[in-house]
Amino acid sequence: MEGIWIPPSTDFLKFNVDGSTRDSPGNAGVGGVLRDANGMVLCIFSCFVGIQNSNNAKILDILKAINLCASSQYTSGREIIIASDSKVAVSWVYNDGFGSLDNIDSIYDIREKLRYLRKVIVTYNPTSTNSMVDMLAKRASNLEGDIVEWSS
Template sequence: MKKLYIEKPVYKISNPVNWPPPPIGFKFNVDGSARGKPGLTGIRGILWDMEGKVHCLFSFLVGSKDSNMTKILAIQKACQLCALNTVLLGSNITIVSDSKVVVSWVNNNDGVGSLKHVDIIYDFRCLRNMMRGLSIEYNSRATNSLAENLAKMGSNMEGDIVVWGD
């Protein structure tokens, strides 16, 4: 599968009513979606700051996965992208997902789900522990609607995309 990495200027988005900006630092809204059960799944995310400037967008096809796994993979990808960006390493970053169960698993509050999730959640926890200022939060679907819509579009795309702003 072809991977496409694009550098573009920072975009500015209008602030949707149900999409509050982060109080400090950055917010990475993420989601995963499937096209059918089983079906192709995609993950997407959008990183933005207090002023509504978009700093990163990503979209990846992740094969045929269950819904919990796609949400775990979306959180993991956001964390990986933040870890690779030296500007973000010392920043406060909140990764937001609309899955209360998955957020509980990755925050080590309630097990790790089924055995098929163990390895990826363990890897994610190790990565998260290396990054200061990173937190994972649950927000309802209404407040994560942009990432949800992006994820649905991602499951219909071909190829992987990462777009970084300045």
């Protein structure tokens, strides 16, 4: 059963993200979809991130979305919710440990960027409402090629 996407309030954009691994560790991919309050897709990404465990993939999907937000004219000055399906990854973003040494650089990078991107927050979002980004992450972990596309 596919979950229902819940739109953000009209002042926000919402970036749903997911990470996927073929094994743990194994080929890992990240995926994301940025939408406005009307559900209009503004950006999608699907990227291979190497051999990772599942927790690393969940951190790298958040980092990819933050990097896209930091570098885009579409998101400049906008309030953005990055919704992850990993409670653990979200807790690490907000200073509740690192999980493993493999995550330290990525988590520090996320925390530093969030200090400068004050209008970006990372929240937990249940897996059941994340089916489109799950498909994008699995696509990348299957080595089907990277995509980053912004609407025009």
